[in-house]
Amino acid sequence: xxxxxxxxxxxxxxxxxxxxxxxxxxxxxxxxxxxxxxxxxxxxxxxxxxxxxxxxxxxxxxxxxxxxxxxxxxxxxxxxxxxxxxxxxxxxxxxxxxxxxxxxxxxxxxxxxxxxxxxxxxxxxxxxxxxxxxxxxxxxxxxxxxxxxxxxxxxxxxxxx
Numbered sequence: 001x002x003x004x005x006x007x008x009x010x011x012x013x014x015x016x017x018x019x020x021x022x023x024x025x026x027x028x029x030x031x032x033x034x035x036x037x038x039x040x041x042x043x044x045x046x047x048x049x050x051x052x053x054x055x056x057x058x059x060x061x062x063x064x065x066x067x068x069x070x071x072x073x074x075x076x077x078x079x080x081x082x083x084x085x086x087x088x089x090x091x092x093x094x095x096x097x098x099x100x101x102x103x104x105x106x107x108x109x110x111x112x113x114x115x116x117x118x119x120x121x122x123x124x125x126x127x128x129x130x131x132x133x134x135x136x137x138x139x140x141x142x143x144x145x146x147x148x149x150x151x152x153x154x155x156x157x158x159x160x161x
Contacts, residue, residue: 045133046133046134047133047134049080049081049083049084049136049137050137053080053083057077058074058077058078059087060090061093062094065094065097069097069101072097072100072101080136080137084123092118092122096119096124099111099114
């Protein structure tokens with residue numbers, strides 16, 4: 001018998017050919033509808049960040065930073081996710097910048113684990129943003145149809161309102 005981990009399996013007894021994904025490599029289960037979830041707590045609300053922080057509103061780091069470290073500091077605070085940070089997060093973010101800009105520390109597994117944890121805590125990677133339901137960007141503008149643009153230009157050329 002061959003291993004079937006991660007391979008879709010069709011159950012014929014009682015399920016009439018419904019496909020159920022098995023747990024394992026590449027497998028998993030589909031998201032259940034809200035009324036069928038085992039956990040009665042509602043899903044976390046989406047936090048939408050728009051990047052409305054004033055560009056000059058960069059706090060001073062907890063430790064003096066120079067060169068590339070200060071450039072990274074300014075870039076972090078210009079990220080739209082920085083709306084979710086407060087002045088209480090300055091020490092942790094300073095540590096994050098210090099660890100990221102110190103290549104001599106990158107050989108240690110303990111340092112790399114701490115770096116990953118700090119990135120997760122401050123939503124510095126897309127996987128954490130998705131898991132914590134943080135979305136960047138405001139309301140997306142509706143896509144413009146090329147036909148509508150052509151009609152509007154034609155009406156403008158004719159002088160019709």
